[in-house]
Amino acid sequence: MRSLIGTAIIAGLVLCPAAVGAAETVIRFSHVVSEETPKGQAALRFKQLVEQRLAGKVAVEVFPNGKLMDDEHVVRGLLDGTVQIAAPSLSLLEPYTKAYQVFDLPFLLGSTEAVERFEKSAAGEQLLSAMHGQGIEGLCFLHGGMKQLSADTPLRLPQDAKGKTFRIQPSSVLVAQFEALSAVPVKAPFTKVLHMLQSKGVNGQENTWSNIYSQEFYQAQPFITETNHGSLEYAFIVARDFWNAFPEDVRAGLTSAASEACAYGNSIAADLNAGDRRKIIQSGYTQVIELTPQQRAAWVAVMKPVWSQFEGDIGKDIMEAALAAAGAS
Numbered sequence: 001m002r003s004l005i006g007t008a009i010i011a012g013l014v015l016c017p018a019a020v021g022a023a024e025t026v027i028r029f030s031h032v033v034s035e036e037t038p039k040g041q042a043a044l045r046f047k048q049l050v051e052q053r054l055a056g057k058v059a060v061e062v063f064p065n066g067k068l069m070d071d072e073h074v075v076r077g078l079l080d081g082t083v084q085i086a087a088p089s090l091s092l093l094e095p096y097t098k099a100y101q102v103f104d105l106p107f108l109l110g111s112t113e114a115v116e117r118f119e120k121s122a123a124g125e126q127l128l129s130a131m132h133g134q135g136i137e138g139l140c141f142l143h144g145g146m147k148q149l150s151a152d153t154p155l156r157l158p159q160d161a162k163g164k165t166f167r168i169q170p171s172s173v174l175v176a177q178f179e180a181l182s183a184v185p186v187k188a189p190f191t192k193v194l195h196m197l198q199s200k201g202v203n204g205q206e207n208t209w210s211n212i213y214s215q216e217f218y219q220a221q222p223f224i225t226e227t228n229h230g231s232l233e234y235a236f237i238v239a240r241d242f243w244n245a246f247p248e249d250v251r252a253g254l255t256s257a258a259s260e261a262c263a264y265g266n267s268i269a270a271d272l273n274a275g276d277r278r279k280i281i282q283s284g285y286t287q288v289i290e291l292t293p294q295q296r297a298a299w300v301a302v303m304k305p306v307w308s309q310f311e312g313d314i315g316k317d318i319m320e321a322a323l324a325a326a327g328a329s
């Protein structure tokens, strides 16, 4: 491990002395959201557990809010050693595996409970190693929450979105989802979204209550439609070579700290999102639109047909496991 630190320093990746302390290795954890979100909290829990259990051996520096890099670049960062652990949205991992597209299919995994059942199925667990061939390992899945649609005008029916521009994560499924609405998807990094909304560069976006609140998107969006049309899922990921270079006992400690941190994030995600929804309503900036069953059915009818474009690439086993998890809700 000392050689890894040496390599990092030689590469100019100077480690923060305060965080290094007496630790042999410092792990940089990069993410793009606020510390008040499920992911922000899970990252901090990972740091706390690691530094308690592996004191003197490993320390963790957490970089929230995209301070180190955008998640669009984080896989490359893991492979070149700029960063050692990350928890990107699975939507961003499409260049490495098509399997994760299943998480973006609109109105498939319709609740966090369904997502959880799917991730715990045999097919779901195998998905953690979907990037094995690229030198990346998944340690655990983490829930961001269900996505809502925000906009500068009220969206009650799918046709209300026609011709409007929406910022999206770079995912073919999300492109297809907005094109199905005859809307215009605009791919952009998360760190640019607030400015895009404030400057009216786009009309709207989709995200969790927690991200909409903590990034202040709601202050620039007078309407949020509570669609719960998809889930925002993450995975803690690491570069296999980096991870395997740890002595077995240290690696085991890190792996269990990651699992516990994800479990912690998952346990607070629903409450955090519900609390942020309440705060948005109380702020008075934004009207939250609840759909009637008929309105909701209209969104499902327009968006669900995009599944057929992606099912082949995702694979039969994964689709069947996701459908089974969704059906059990």
Ligand code: LMR
Binding pocket: 032, 033, 071, 088, 089, 144, 169, 189, 190, 206, 207, 211, 232
């Ligand atoms: C987004 O880009 O909208 C989200 O993926 C950000 C995140 O990591 O929650």
